[in-house]
Amino acid sequence: xxxxxxxxxxxxxxxxxxxxxxxxxxxxxxxxxxxxxxxxxxxxxxxxxxxxxxxxxxxxxxxxxxxxxxxxxxxxxxxxxxxxxxxxxxxxxxxxxxxxxxxxxxxxxxxxxxxxxxxxxxxxxxxxxxxxxxxxxxxxxxxxxxxxxxxxxxxxxxxxxxxxxxxxxxxxxxxxxxxxxxxxxxxxxxxxxxxxxxxxxxxxxxxxxxxxxxxxxxxxxxxxxxxxxxxxxxxxxxxxxxxxxxxxxxxxxx
Amino acid sequence: xxxxxxxxxxxxxxxxxxxxxxxxxxxxxxxxxxxxxxxxxxxxxxxxxxxxxxxxxxxxxxxxxxxxxxxxxxxxxxxxxxxxxxxxxxxxxxxxxxxxxxxxxxxxxxxxxxxxxxxxxxxxxxxxxxxxxxxxxxxxxxxxxxxxxxxxxxxxxxxxxxxxxxxxxxxxxxxxxxxxxxxxxxxxxxxxxxxxxxxxxxxxxxxxxxxxxxxxxxxxxx
Numbered sequence: 001x002x003x004x005x006x007x008x009x010x011x012x013x014x015x016x017x018x019x020x021x022x023x024x025x026x027x028x029x030x031x032x033x034x035x036x037x038x039x040x041x042x043x044x045x046x047x048x049x050x051x052x053x054x055x056x057x058x059x060x061x062x063x064x065x066x067x068x069x070x071x072x073x074x075x076x077x078x079x080x081x082x083x084x085x086x087x088x089x090x091x092x093x094x095x096x097x098x099x100x101x102x103x104x105x106x107x108x109x110x111x112x113x114x115x116x117x118x119x120x121x122x123x124x125x126x127x128x129x130x131x132x133x134x135x136x137x138x139x140x141x142x143x144x145x146x147x148x149x150x151x152x153x154x155x156x157x158x159x160x161x162x163x164x165x166x167x168x169x170x171x172x173x174x175x176x177x178x179x180x181x182x183x184x185x186x187x188x189x190x191x192x193x194x195x196x197x198x199x200x201x202x203x204x205x206x207x208x209x210x211x212x213x214x215x216x217x218x219x220x221x222x223x224x225x226x227x228x229x230x231x232x233x234x235x236x237x238x239x240x241x242x243x244x245x246x247x248x249x250x251x252x253x254x
Numbered sequence: 255x256x257x258x259x260x261x262x263x264x265x266x267x268x269x270x271x272x273x274x275x276x277x278x279x280x281x282x283x284x285x286x287x288x289x290x291x292x293x294x295x296x297x298x299x300x301x302x303x304x305x306x307x308x309x310x311x312x313x314x315x316x317x318x319x320x321x322x323x324x325x326x327x328x329x330x331x332x333x334x335x336x337x338x339x340x341x342x343x344x345x346x347x348x349x350x351x352x353x354x355x356x357x358x359x360x361x362x363x364x365x366x367x368x369x370x371x372x373x374x375x376x377x378x379x380x381x382x383x384x385x386x387x388x389x390x391x392x393x394x395x396x397x398x399x400x401x402x403x404x405x406x407x408x409x410x411x412x413x414x415x416x417x418x419x420x421x422x423x424x425x426x427x428x429x430x431x432x433x434x435x436x437x438x439x440x441x442x443x444x445x446x447x448x449x450x451x452x453x454x455x456x457x458x459x460x461x462x463x464x465x466x467x468x469x470x471x472x473x474x475x476x
Contacts, residue, residue, distance in 0.1 A: 034325040043277040044327045125337065127377065128269075128330040131370060170416045176365055177418075198365045198392050 003151045011067040012187060015151050019059045022143040024052060029136050047129050051136040059140060060111025062191035063148045065104045070212065072098055082210060083185040090173035096164055100212030104152045105185045107193050108144045109206035110137060141205040149211065156213050164212035165219055182208060258294045259307045262287055262339060266311025269331025271338050277331055288338040301346040305383055308339050312381040316464035326374065333377035354385040358470060359401045360411035361389035363423045368415035371443055375411060378463035384470060395429035402434050409473055411466060414443040424454040431455055440469050
């Protein structure tokens, strides 16, 4: 898919993604809810349809990234210098990114309207609809991230480079507190996403992270078997369920 | 009489809230937990008996959830049906005619915003006759300690989804135990295991809402 991007400053780009680009299906939401083999009750399928309709009006997509330099300090295996900041990523992420020559530090969001709606439903005594709305919003946030990831891949390929899987603070033993360092590499309030003192993103349905770029790197289909976190919430997700190349998505708020 | 009480349990398990609720499909048009609870109380059924039927219904759906036969939406519909009954029972709780089994103070630990799991546990625990004090998300140790002081004898439930917030969870458990050592703490969430719970000094680990109920009931809370 050809997405438009605008250079904001230097190597910072805003990528224009529209709701129609997401193409979220009811089945995708069903799978995320857990109905992989079991049949979903028709009542809940109807709720998903309602949530998807609502999503269309409430999606406020913003996405962007900054291309920056990557270096590995000699003798260190617990992180990388990204844009001059040492990001302590633990060995899992470090090993996946170590051959990168550059990094795309990204952030994207679907805005706060869906989460506000979902919370309202839960508060007003409709927890099932609230949960389905929240899950639909999470699927949308991941779909935006997938498009951004693919877009960065296409841009880099046009320059003769390849990309890695994406990694986010909060997953793969990469501390969520590192979000502050990651965000310091981006313009203030980039894409309208801000961080709390505890390094949590607002709007909640936002994703941030790092993608490695270089001639010696590649994007892998499945890397969860490299990670020691056996009980990670994303481990059980299959690529087919999430419609993305890497099953190990790293969302900080979804 | 017994039939009404049994049917209340069935409505809870199936998530049949009231007559106008279209869910579940095969119970469309039938009366639900709301009408049956009202009818039962009107017919002189004791609120304790109704609560017990609710607990049985919640237990059954909780067990089916644990076996992955149903998923979160079904559990939430059951919780909604339970809430419909609880609205009728509320006056009996207030007068003391029905006593809550105890109190659970629950929250998602500092550094984590995920609350679906925590909310599920809160609803299922409440449906099993416990009073729940929900502190929300991104909760620091001091807020838990303040809540424990306000609710003496409560059990504390800590939830986390992010693997990296387990360190915060461990600190919160330690802070609670150092200041209020007799407080029982139960932990849960995707990255947790029994081993991790033991290492952080928690009294219990719940892999699912039903596990939390089992721990609480065995804790013999006043």
